[in-house]
Amino acid sequence: MVVQRFKSFTVAVFSIFSLLFSVPATAQHHEGDTAHHQAGQGAGDHDAKKDKLNVGEVIFEHVLDGHEFHFFGKSLPLPVLLYSPQKGFSSFMSSDFHHGHAVKNGYKILTHENIAEMGLDPKKFKPETIVAVDGAGKIDPSVKVYDFSLTRNVVQMILALTLFVIIMLRIAKRYKSGVGVTSAPKGSQSLLEPVITFVRDEVAKPNLGHKYEKYLPYLLTVFFFILINNIFGLIPGSANVTGNIAFTAVLGLISFIVIMFSTNKHYWGHIFNPPGVPLGVKFILVPVEFLSVFIKPFALIIRLFANMVAGHIIIICLISLIFIFGQLNPIAGWGASPLSIGFTVFIYLIEVLVAFLQAFIFTMLTAVFIGQAFEGEHHDEAHAAHH
Amino acid sequence: MELLLPKLGLLIWTLLAFLIVFFLLKKMAWPAIIKGLRDRENTIADSLATAQKVKEEMAQMKSENEALLAKAREERALMLKEARETKDRIINEAKEQAKTEANKIVTEAQVAINAQKMAALTEVKNQVGKLVIEVSEKVLRRELGNKDAQEAHIKGLVDGVKLN
Numbered sequence: 001m002v003v004q005r006f007k008s009f010t011v012a013v014f015s016i017f018s019l020l021f022s023v024p025a026t027a028q029h030h031e032g033d034t035a036h037h038q039a040g041q042g043a044g045d046h047d048a049k050k051d052k053l054n055v056g057e058v059i060f061e062h063v064l065d066g067h068e069f070h071f072f073g074k075s076l077p078l079p080v081l082l083y084s085p086q087k088g089f090s091s092f093m094s095s096d097f098h099h100g101h102a103v104k105n106g107y108k109i110l111t112h113e114n115i116a117e118m119g120l121d122p123k124k125f126k127p128e129t130i131v132a133v134d135g136a137g138k139i140d141p142s143v144k145v146y147d148f149s150l151t152r153n154v155v156q157m158i159l160a161l162t163l164f165v166i167i168m169l170r171i172a173k174r175y176k177s178g179v180g181v182t183s184a185p186k187g188s189q190s191l192l193e194p195v196i197t198f199v200r201d202e203v204a205k206p207n208l209g210h211k212y213e214k215y216l217p218y219l220l221t222v223f224f225f226i227l228i229n230n231i232f233g234l235i236p237g238s239a240n241v242t243g244n245i246a247f248t249a250v251l252g253l254i255s256f257i258v259i260m261f262s263t264n265k266h267y268w269g270h271i272f273n274p275p276g277v278p279l280g281v282k283f284i285l286v287p288v289e290f291l292s293v294f295i296k297p298f299a300l301i302i303r304l305f306a307n308m309v310a311g312h313i314i315i316i317c318l319i320s321l322i323f324i325f326g327q328l329n330p331i332a333g334w335g336a337s338p339l340s341i342g343f344t345v346f347i348y349l350i351e352v353l354v355a356f357l358q359a360f361i362f363t364m365l366t367a368v369f370i371g372q373a374f375e376g377e378h379h380d381e382a383h384a385a386h387h
Numbered sequence: 388m389e390l391l392l393p394k395l396g397l398l399i400w401t402l403l404a405f406l407i408v409f410f411l412l413k414k415m416a417w418p419a420i421i422k423g424l425r426d427r428e429n430t431i432a433d434s435l436a437t438a439q440k441v442k443e444e445m446a447q448m449k450s451e452n453e454a455l456l457a458k459a460r461e462e463r464a465l466m467l468k469e470a471r472e473t474k475d476r477i478i479n480e481a482k483e484q485a486k487t488e489a490n491k492i493v494t495e496a497q498v499a500i501n502a503q504k505m506a507a508l509t510e511v512k513n514q515v516g517k518l519v520i521e522v523s524e525k526v527l528r529r530e531l532g533n534k535d536a537q538e539a540h541i542k543g544l545v546d547g548v549k550l551n
Contacts, residue, residue, distance in 0.1 A: 064389065065397060081396075126389045147396045154400040161408050165416075172416035175423030182430065196420060217417040221409045246393035250401040309390065 053327055055320045057112065062316050063240050063309055065151045066128050067094035067109065071237045080149040082107060084132060087143065094149070107145065108133045152239040153247070160232040160241070164224060167192070199223050203364050207371035215370060218258060222251065223363040230308065230355035234348070242358070243308035245301070252301035255366045259297065259373050266376020296369050300362055307358050311351040318344045518548060 069076040077095035087106060096104040100111035108114075110129045115122055120139070125131075132143035150158075171189050174180055180189050204212040204219050229241045241247055269275075271289040274282065321340045326333025522544050526537065 060389070065394060147394065148399060149396055150400075151396065153397055157401065157404055161404055165408060165411060168412055168416040168420075172419040175419045181423045181427045193424070197424060200421070200424075213421070216421060217413045218409065220417055221405075221412055225405060225408060244393075244397060245391055246395075246397035247401045249393045250398055250405060254402075254405060 053320070053323050055317070055324065058320060059313055059316050061127075063243060063312050064128065065153045065239070065244060065246075067097075067130075067149055067151055069152050069155075069237075069239075078150050078152060078155055080107075080130065081147075082130060083146040083148060084143050087132070103133055103137065106132055106134075106140075106143075108137075108139075153241045153244055156232055156239045157229060157241050157247070160228045161225070164228040168224075195223075196220060199363060203360070203367045207364075207367040209371070211374065215258075215262075215367070219363050219367055222255070222366060223359050226251065226304065226362055227356065227359035230359060233308065233312070234351055234355060240309065240312045243305060243312055245305045248301045248305040251304070251362065252297040255300055255362075255369070256294075256297035258366070259369045262370045262373040264374050264376060267373050270376070296365075300365055304358050304362050307354055311347065311354055314347050315344055315351070318347065522548070 067080060068078055075095075077093045079091060080094050080096075081089070081091045082105075083089050090105045090107070092104055094109070096102065097107075097109040100109050100114045102108075107130050110120075110125055110131060111127050115125050115127065118139070130145055130147050130149070132140045132145050134140045167188055171192060174186070174189055179186055180193070184190075185193050199220055200212070200216060203223075204216050208215055226242060229247070232238055233241050233243065271293065272286055274285055274289065277285055318340050322333055322337045325336040522541075525544060526541055
């Protein structure tokens with residue numbers, strides 16, 4: 001009963017969210033224009049001297065993390081959770097900052113405007129950063145602030161993962177009750193089953209051999225963890241979770257740990273004492289090999305991050321093109337819009353592909369690296385089996 | 388540049404989220420799903436293997452049945468042949484026996500007939516002898532009277548002798 005109510009509640013919350021996001025999605029080409037116009041005008045009002053649309057600012061505002069959700073020119077405040085050694089924990093809603101105009105509990109949020117007003121170095125201080133201020137409203141550099149806020153990336157990630165976990169638990173329950181085991185799978189089971197078997201048969205089995213069952217839960221979790229967040233990131237107006245380096249860094253780090261725990265003597269032997277290599281070459285080869293241990297997960301981090309952020313930037317750029325032309329001449333803006341929207345739709349469809357592709361590539365490469373880590377052992381066993 | 392600097396908050400939350408999702412699913416979802424899929428695959432594979440096996444068994448049974456049938460047919464033919472042979476043999480034997488029996492009977496009859504004939508001839512001889520003696524006696528008695536009458540008498544006697 002409680003579970004049922006919780007489920008209904010979650011579904012309701014999710015529906016409202018998707019409704020709010022999807023309305024501008026379907027209407028983005030027309031109503032979205034006005035929203036952007038407002039945003040553009042807003043920016044114009046603030047930097048009156050430039051009176052120009054700062055596309056870079058718009059892009060970074062969309063791509064980076066933030067303390068509130070924006071849609072329809074309105075914003076939805078999110079909880080702020082701070083810790084500093086001096087002040088301890090404090091939590092409140094981001095609306096208490098009044099967009100950088102107010103100080104709350106001795107903290108202030110930086111925005112483009114107040115960075116300029118306070119005469120801070122824009123290279124050092126970035127918008128959306130929360131800083132501690134003293135009584136006079138000046139930044140207090142002695143107070144170190146740790147920001148654990150539920151930013152829009154965190155909130156969206158939690159929403160996406162809640163939905164994902166519910167779906168997976170439901171599917172698991174079905175399998176437990178025998179649906180899909182002794183009979184044909186039903187509903188969401190049929191949708192996700194090919195994906196699960198794909199990860200098992202195409203990713204885990206070829207790379208990990210007989211040890212695949214040990215790593216399969218991890219690989220499946222990574223795959224779906226990336227996929228669900230990629231898909232949620234594609235909802236227009238939503239946050240760019242997988243295009244955030246912190247997100248990919250955590251996944252890369254976990255991959256690194258898993259790879260390290262899978263290594264064997266043979267693996268390290270190949271790195272520090274490559275067989276059949278002259279001594280002189282070893283001096284060059286060993287550092288390169290050793291670095292590759294760290295480069296592999298780092299490449300995973302950068303690959304996912306770059307792919308996802310690039311897609312989002314391209315889409316925003318294409319949309320912004322309308323307003324750039326519109327600033328030159330309204331007619332040029334109208335003229336550019338069909339072309340721009342055509343390209344946006346095209347890129348958007350590519351992004352749907354990329355969402356799946358990047359989840360697959362990350363999982364695939366992780367599996368390949370794990371496979372390499374215990375490769376020698378596998379060979380030895382194969383040899384032992386032969387003799 | 389800000390794009391490339393991970394923020395501590397999101398790092399912690401992502402790590403937390405990943406670990407929670409991973410352990411939750413590892414405990415509650417993946418084993419059931421993986422096991423369910425594997426069980427189904429095994430069931431299908433087993434069913435196919437069983438079907439194949441049953442098919443093979445059926446084929447084997449069929450060929451066995453055919454072999455049995457052929458053997459039975461052969462045996463029947465053999466039995467019939469044997470029966471016919473036995474019948475012929477019995478008939479032949481019976482015939483042979485009958486023939487020997489008949490021969491034996493005929494031989495015995497002939498022997499008996501011969502014996503009877505010999506006995507009869509002996510009796511006839513004896514009778515003849517007796518008659519001769521009787522006649523001779525009578526002739527001898529008459530001779531004493533008339534010669535002609537004697538002869539007539541002999542003649543009459545001879546005539547009176549009826550051999551059987």
